[in-house]
Amino acid sequence: MITLEELNAGIVLVIDKPRQWTSFQAVNKIKAAIRNIYGIKKFKIGHAGTLDPLATGVLLVCVGKATKLIPQLQDGEKVYTGTIVFGATTPCYDMERAIDQTFPYEHITPALLDEKRKKFIGRIDQVPPMYSAVKIAGQRAYEYARIDDPTVTIQPKTVEIKEFDITAFREGDRLDRRHPAGMDDLDRRHDKPSLQLYNNPQCIVPEYLPQVDFRIRCGKGTYIRSIARDFGIALGSGAFLSALRREQVGGYTIDKALNLNEIQTFFSGNRLTDNTISVSSPYHLRINSESTPFEDGQIPDGSCR
Numbered sequence: 090m091i092t093l094e095e096l097n098a099g100i101v102l103v104i105d106k107p108r109q110w111t112s113f114q115a116v117n118k119i120k121a122a123i124r125n126i127y128g129i130k131k132f133k134i135g136h137a138g139t140l141d142p143l144a145t146g147v148l149l150v151c152v153g154k155a156t157k158l159i160p161q162l163q164d165g166e167k168v169y170t171g172t173i174v175f176g177a178t179t180p181c182y183d184m185e186r187a188i189d190q191t192f193p194y195e196h197i198t199p200a201l202l203d204e205k206r207k208k209f210i211g212r213i214d215q216v217p218p219m220y221s222a223v224k225i226a227g228q229r230a231y232e233y234a235r236i237d238d239p240t241v242t243i244q245p246k247t248v249e250i251k252e253f254d255i256t257a258f259r260e261g262d263r264l265d266r267r268h269p270a271g272m273d274d275l276d277r278r279h280d281k282p283s284l285q286l287y288n289n290p291q292c293i294v295p296e297y298l299p300q301v302d303f304r305i306r307c308g309k310g311t312y313i314r315s316i317a318r319d320f321g322i323a324l325g326s327g328a329f330l331s332a333l334r335r336e337q338v339g340g341y342t343i344d345k346a347l348n349l350n351e352i353q354t355f356f357s358g359n360r361l362t363d364n365t366i367s368v369s370s371p372y373h374l375r376i377n378s379e380s381t382p383f384e385d386g387q388i389p390d391g392s393c394r
Contacts, residue, residue, distance in 0.1 A: 099155030133153050178192070192326040201324060
């Protein structure tokens with residue numbers, strides 16, 4: 090069992106966040122397990138970089154004095170894999186909202202994809218999604234998005250894309266005219282056998298639309314949803330993200346990640362393993378001062394998703 094002294098000294102848990110869990114919920118599950126096992130109410134805990142609810146993968150959860158490492162961990166490079174759908178858009182650039190517009194897609198070819206993806210490599214200006222935690226005049230952007238305030242805009246910021254590779258291309262059904270690219274057809278979603286209903290009922294992906302699988306290595310603050318949107322624009326179409334998995338944060342990789350349903354057993358029955366790194370490890374920066382305890386609702390957010 091990990092001792093209370095080890096816990097307070099600081100550990101970094103490498104978690105595989107499941108789909109449809111917020112990062113906040115994942116941290117709260119770990120917090121509840123620690124309270125239950127150790128019988129303590131106040132301790133330091135936080136995560137080092139938000140993942141969207143529909144994304145999965147590496148979420149670093151810092152406990153004890155390791156919370157002082159959160160800024161450094163957020164600065165680490167991220168590696169993402171996922172899927173982008175072309176020919177349609179959603180307001181949030183992923184599947185949390187229904188398709189709102191459709192676009193031509195028949196002209197998209199592997200050669201065009203390769204030409205346009207190269208323009209995203211390097212330092213680029215990116216506008217974060219309105220459905221995000223970016224602050225505008227002291228409020229989160231998603232608060233403005235929910236009331237559909239057209240007067241509010243987000244300023245672009247510079248991010249760095251170090252690698253952007255297309256790993257698969259599915260061109261869809263270019264000859265399928267049973268389902269024209271119109272909203273009336275998309276609204277009749279439940280009786281169309283060629284439409285695939287995903288876990289989140291807000292959005293579906295028409296099977297005839299082209300899709301690509303990708304791998305991106307990027308720096309801090311990059312919104313992969315915005316890359317999907319901008320990639321669609323660059324191709325003369327529209328696009329949104331249908332799947333996202335964070336494979337790596339800094340030196341932490343998904344193959345070392347701990348499943349959330351193993352948390353209770355992990356704390357009660359194991360000592361430090363590959364899933365958990367203590368602050369005293371030579372792979373971590375040294376902590377020079379005390380960190381402040383985080384109460385419920387005060388878990389720090391990162392900016393990479």
